[in-house]
Amino acid sequence: MGKDQTVLFHSTIFGPIHSRRLGVSLGVNLMPDDGKVCSFDCLYCEAGYNAQGAGTTGLPLREQVRSQLEAKLSRMHAAGDPLDVITFSGNGEPTLHPDFPHIIEDTVALRDRYYPEAKVSVLTNSTMIFKPEVAEALKKADNNILKLDSAVEETMRLIDRPNSPGFTVEKVVEGLRRFEGTGIIQTMMLRGTHDGIAIDNTTDTEIEALIAAYKRIKPREVMLYSLDRSTPEEKLVKVEKEELAEIGKRIAEATGITVVNA
Numbered sequence: 001m002g003k004d005q006t007v008l009f010h011s012t013i014f015g016p017i018h019s020r021r022l023g024v025s026l027g028v029n030l031m032p033d034d035g036k037v038c039s040f041d042c043l044y045c046e047a048g049y050n051a052q053g054a055g056t057t058g059l060p061l062r063e064q065v066r067s068q069l070e071a072k073l074s075r076m077h078a079a080g081d082p083l084d085v086i087t088f089s090g091n092g093e094p095t096l097h098p099d100f101p102h103i104i105e106d107t108v109a110l111r112d113r114y115y116p117e118a119k120v121s122v123l124t125n126s127t128m129i130f131k132p133e134v135a136e137a138l139k140k141a142d143n144n145i146l147k148l149d150s151a152v153e154e155t156m157r158l159i160d161r162p163n164s165p166g167f168t169v170e171k172v173v174e175g176l177r178r179f180e181g182t183g184i185i186q187t188m189m190l191r192g193t194h195d196g197i198a199i200d201n202t203t204d205t206e207i208e209a210l211i212a213a214y215k216r217i218k219p220r221e222v223m224l225y226s227l228d229r230s231t232p233e234e235k236l237v238k239v240e241k242e243e244l245a246e247i248g249k250r251i252a253e254a255t256g257i258t259v260v261n262a
């Protein structure tokens with residue numbers, strides 16, 4: 001577990017990080033500074049397994065997030081620094097924060113004031129979309145990036161390991177449909193083994209199931225990505241760029257939805 005700890009974000013506001021895809025992105029971590037809180041426990045989580053614990057700092061309060069974000073944005077603005085996007089990610093699932101809807105409102109207001117051209121993006125694992133206030137808040141973000149790693153129940157449970165037995169593929173696909181074309185579905189493509197069990201969400205059966213799910217959800221976009229950094233389960237294999245592109249092409253042709261390979 002030691003190495004997993006090193007990839008935690010140790011503050012509420014982090015960055016900005018420069019990436020070719022997102023541009024200049026300022027990160028917001030609504031989870032603890034020294035632990036992880038998530039309703040999934042993905043084998044590939046860059047923040048490590050949930051077993052490391054929630055740390056000691058607790059969740060930042062709404063007012064702390066607002067004032068720290070404002071301080072950072074005003075400093076960047078005064079310095080003439082560019083900003084393309086404010087991204088909610090961090091040490092776990094941002095929508096688990098009890099004040100998530102208000103924090104999104106504050107963030108949109110601060111964005112409008114300091115960087116009206118910048119986008120607000122939220123990376124979410126889709127477990128909280130059944131709460132109307134969370135769904136509404138997500139719709140206020142410019143990009144709500146919603147996780148769907150497999151449309152096969154057994155595979156989703158193996159890869160994402162949801163805390164709740166009540167969270168099912170059928171339920172989440174139904175919930176994702178309610179975003180009515182405003183959401184971006186993000187799928188991590190991978191293969192490997194965990195506890196001796198083979199995992200592969202790139203097989204024909206898996207891709208066909210994903211295609212059927214994407215057709216039902218009708219998202220604005222599908223974003224495929226693959227492993228980038230070290231993962232808590234070390235027996236996972238990266239799906240290389242060329243293969244990811246082929247899978248993306250197949251999905252785009254079958255669904256008519258724009259597929260981006262991140």
Ligand code: SF4
Nearest residue numbers: 038040042045092125
């Ligand atoms: S949903 Fe995200 S934060 Fe949660 S375990 Fe999976 S990768 Fe990690």
